[in-house]
Amino acid sequence: MKNILIIGGSKGIGAAIIEELKSSCNIINISRSFPKEINGITHYSLDVLTDSLPDIDSLDGLVYCPGSINLKTLSRLSLEDFENDFRINVLGAIKVLKHYEKSLMNAEGSVVLFSTVATRLGMPFHSSIAVSKSAIEGLAKSLAAEHATKVRYNVIAPTVTNTELATRLLRTEKQQDSIKNRHPLKKYLQPSEVASLATYLLSNHSSAISGQVFPLDAGITTLKL
Numbered sequence: 370m371k372n373i374l375i376i377g378g379s380k381g382i383g384a385a386i387i388e389e390l391k392s393s394c395n396i397i398n399i400s401r402s403f404p405k406e407i408n409g410i411t412h413y414s415l416d417v418l419t420d421s422l423p424d425i426d427s428l429d430g431l432v433y434c435p436g437s438i439n440l441k442t443l444s445r446l447s448l449e450d451f452e453n454d455f456r457i458n459v460l461g462a463i464k465v466l467k468h469y470e471k472s473l474m475n476a477e478g479s480v481v482l483f484s485t486v487a488t489r490l491g492m493p494f495h496s497s498i499a500v501s502k503s504a505i506e507g508l509a510k511s512l513a514a515e516h517a518t519k520v521r522y523n524v525i526a527p528t529v530t531n532t533e534l535a536t537r538l539l540r541t542e543k544q545q546d547s548i549k550n551r552h553p554l555k556k557y558l559q560p561s562e563v564a565s566l567a568t569y570l571l572s573n574h575s576s577a578i579s580g581q582v583f584p585l586d587a588g589i590t591t592l593k594l
Contacts, residue, residue: 370395372427372476373571376417376465377434379404381532382483382567385560386432389568397425417461428472430571432481433462437501438534440494451497458501459508466512473520479575481567482509484526484582490590502526506582513580521579523570528586530558553588 371394377383378398387396387404397411398404399422404412413423417435437454439446462482473480484502487495506524513522529535529548539545539557549555566585569575584590 371429371571372397372425373430373432374399374425374428374469375432375434376400376461378432381434381534382527382530382560382563383432383434385564386434386567389561389564390571394430399423417465418456422465422468425469425472427476428469428478429476430479430481431465431469431473432567432571433465434483435461436483436534437498438538439497441497442494443496446497451500454497454501455504458498459504462505463508470520474516477519479521479571480509480512480523481570482522482524484524486526486528486584486586486590488526488582489584509582510580517579521570521575523575523578523580524582525563525566525570526582526584526586527558527563528552528589530560530563532560551589552586553592553594556587558585558587 373390373394374397375383375387377400378387379400379402384404387398387410390396391409399413399415399417401414401416403414404410435457437457439450439454482505484506485498487499488503488506509522509524529538531539538548548557563585566583
């Protein structure tokens with residue numbers, strides 16, 4: 370069975386990925402809180418930004434899920450806001466990837482990172498998150514080249530997904546309908562849809578894919594109806 374490390378698997382997309390993979394893979398989860406389903410999973414309760422990471426000899430896959438949704442005008446965003454978003458989204462991922470670089474190379478592993486549709490579609494109030502996620506896309510492409518034939522790196526760029534992180538965007542039926550209607554496919558995402566793409570990118574079926582950014586966007590960045 371493959372050894373898959375999930376960073377931030379206690380909630381949202383990370384939890385959905387664990388749910389999809391737990392029957393076929395050895396799952397190691399690192400997060401500050403416990404996943405809902407802990408049976409059969411190796412779990413470490415820690416903060417990847419501040420705590421030491423456990424050593425793992427061989428990793429077939431790694432998924433970095435932590436993120437932020439900090440939607441404000443530029444005038445309301447402080448430098449600390451930009452720094453905090455960058456720390457969570459980028460520096461945390463870099464710390465993890467550096468620590469597990471040899472483990473991934475030992476198994477010729479696959480890495481899945483997360484971006485956002487806001488890196489390719491100009492969206493108001495998204496400047497801080499777009500800065501961070503654009504860095505993630507650049508990081509993945511650079512490392513895909515650096516580790517070609519040894520480790521694959523790909524990025525999923527989802528639109529609004531029904532997770533705890535997006536709660537304030539989907540609080541009311543009116544908000545939900547408004548967001549659906551902005552998308553050509555008249556929907557937003559469920560975590561399981563994102564998990565399915567992540568599972569594919571971790572699998573041997575995607576062995577010829579690296580350095581790619583996959584918009585999972587219900588058509589919002591490419592279709593105009």
